[in-house]
Amino acid sequence: MSAAGTRRGAQPVPGPDRPGAAGAAGAAGAAGAAGAAATGATRPARRAWLPRADPAGKLLAAVLIVAGLVPVVDPVTPGIVLAAGLVLVAFAGLDRARLLTLSVPLLLMGASIGLVNLVFGEEGPMGALGAAVRLLAIALPSLLAAITSDPTDMADSLVQRLRVPERPAIAVLAALRLVPLLVEQWRTLGRARRARGLDAGGNPARAVAIFTGKIFALLVRAIRTGTLLAMAMDARGFAGGPRSHARVSVWRGTDTALVAGTVVLVAAAHAVSLAAGTWTPLTF
Helix, strand or coil, X not given: CCHHHHHHHCXXXXXXXXXXXXXXXHHHHHHHHHHHHHHHHHHHHHHCCHXXXXXXXXXXXXXXXXXXXXXXXXXXXXXXXXHHHHHHHCCCCCCHHHHHHHHHHHHHHHHHHHHHHHHHCCCHHHHHHHHHHHHHHHHHHHHHHHHCCCHHHHHHHHHHCCCCCHHHHHHHHHHHHXXXXXXXXXXXXXXXXXXXXXXXXCCHHHHHHHHHHHHHHHHHHHHHHHHXXXXXXXXXXXXXXXXXXXXXXXXXXXXXXXXHHHHHHHHHHHHHHHHHCCCCECCC
């Protein structure tokens, strides 16, 4: 056999600059790991289906809960709805920091309402517990509907699905867009006061005075910002006739299931409370 034939029939030896079996296996392993990582990264996004729901469906569900819980004062009926709302939080796609930031004011609000009804109310401990749980059961779905919806999608859904007039819908859009700006302005006011040496220093009376001053300054800034925004919107023709929509609000089967499930949930909560003998209507 000639040297040329030997060289022609010989297999190339894998080297550092030639992808051999080990290199191919390594590349395949890296690709598999990347695919697994991508699958793991998209798994929470698939689980968080509430942000992808239509804002009109979420608002309808929140309104149905309000209409179903306002006429009762017992703790069982709103307790069942609140338990379902807490389960729904797992599908909202909220991180722990944001969840903690939102839960603390809700818990303080519920505790304060329960304490006030316990001290000054006439229904006793059960009535105070019912008022606190009912408030939380009403506030939680409304809060989830607001924080899991894009402001633009919310305005489009209000106009296209719920047939809300365009001016109130655009006003809702502007208000939702201004919320992060007001939060940042509140932080700026706090930093500016600390830079000037305006600190409470453990004095409650001074802390109240500083807080009141910050509230007044934020109110002034909010009025100025709202005035400038209204002038800019009028200059761009927002006060004109009918407007077109760049995005179309899409109603899916999950939105219908959300609204229907809310009706079933409220009805089941009333039925369980009636069966347990705790159902108590609101009296004036």
